[in-house]
Amino acid sequence: MPSYKSERRNTWYCSFYFTDWQGKRKKKKKEGFRTKKEAQEWERKFLEEYAETPDIPFDTLVKAYLADSKRRIKATTYKTRRILVNHHILPFFKEMCINNINKRNINEWKASLVQKELTPAYIKEIYWHLKSIFNFAIENYNLLRNPCGKLTRTNKTEKKIQYWTIDEFRTFAAYNRLPQYIVLFYLLFWTGMRIGEATALTWDDIDLETGTISITKTYIKLYGEKIITPPKTYTSNRQIVIPYFIIHMLQDYKRISKYSGSHLFEASRSSIRRKFERDTVKANVKKIRIHDLRHSHASMLINAGFTPIEVADRLGHSSAAITLRVYSHFYTHRRAEIADRIAQII
Incomplete structure (x- = not known):
């Protein structure tokens, strides 16, 4: 294992040949x-440790990873x-060789995500x-270790879920006039199905006789x-x-010839969203x-206690x-109810 002295710099260096991860003979100098x-x-x-690890660029690895994911x-x-x-x-690591990416690079990348003001949950994802x-590289390209450690915890800010009460929904629904939107919004509110499932x-x-809706598919635009x-x-x-009033609503809706096609709703996701937003403003909810x-x-x-x-x-x-x-x-409101019931037991 020879090493050499650089007279000009008064330092030492090593120069040698090795076989890389693809079986090719290469020369290395440090x-x-x-x-x-x-x-x-x-x-x-x-x-x-490193002679048999891959020196492919990160963007090449990503192409293979996405192709496998697809x-x-x-x-x-x-x-x-x-x-x-x-x-x-990809933009941060694109031209780096994957066997050179280290913890310092990962921390710099994480700092760049924080600067984008992304939510902690999205950064985690x-x-x-x-x-x-990197796990894909370990399994398929002989990478020795994953440079990612545990994600440093950030202060969590609870995302508040927005919702309507029954009275708010009724106020909103009063501003709908088109049958397909009336039925659609009623289904979403009174069944909890996703918009893709409804469309x-x-x-x-x-099945209007048994009052059931089977959810077996979802609609997307890709x-x-x-x-x-x-x-x-x-x-x-x-x-x-579904409750009885939704059954009656669907029966009336089915009798309308304009909406008697195979699918219940023909409107696009964007037009549904625009209609929803307009009526929300009109109803002042x-x-x-x-x-x-x-x-x-x-x-x-x-x-309701379910x-x-x-x-x-x-x-x-x-x-x-x-x-x-x-x-x-x-x-959380059930905590007071628990205390009241305990008091009743006593």
Whole structure:
């Protein structure tokens, strides 16, 4: 393991050949060591740990990672992942070799995310994807270790969920005149289904005799094309029992010839959102998102005394734990109720 002295700089350097991770013979030179021993130690460590690690650029790794993801996950999930990686990860690491990326680089990148004023939850999600990219390199490109450590905890700011009470919804609904929007907004508020699940509904999904709606698919628009896909999760496949007034509303709606096609609603997601926002302003009610109608339904169920398991079943959550995590603050009012019941027992 020879090392050499640089007379001009009065330092030591090592120069040697090695076989890289692809089996190619390459030459390596490293300068600037104070002693011969330091140069020899660096060469030894390089041959033991780094000679067989990949020196591919990060953007090449990302292309392979996204191509693999596209084969394994839903088109909508892939689109979200691709946008996230291309916007928040790739620009920083693009030209770096993956075996040179270290903890200092990771910390600098995390600092750049904070400067973008992204939420802690979103930063955590982005960081998870970066770790996944390096895990992919470990499995497929012989990378020795993942340079990502644990994400440093940031001060959490609880995101307040917006929702309407029944009175607020009724005030809003009074400003609707078109049948398809009346029925759509009533379904969203009184069933808690997602907007994609509602717009994917056909009359075959609705049994007006038993008063049930089968959720088996969801509607999305991907790259300008309308696509029907399976629901968000496996447990999103469910049957929703609807109240009698929704049954009557659907019966009347079906009799209207203009809306008797296969799908219940033909309006686009953007036109539905614009209609919702316009009527919210007209009704002078609290401004919420259309997805918050689902939160409104959850709030109504919880206030009515339904358990997390029952709420999870109706909303299509995979477990009651998710319901409790999302709507935990809706249950805080039950603490006083518990105390009152204890007092009654005594």
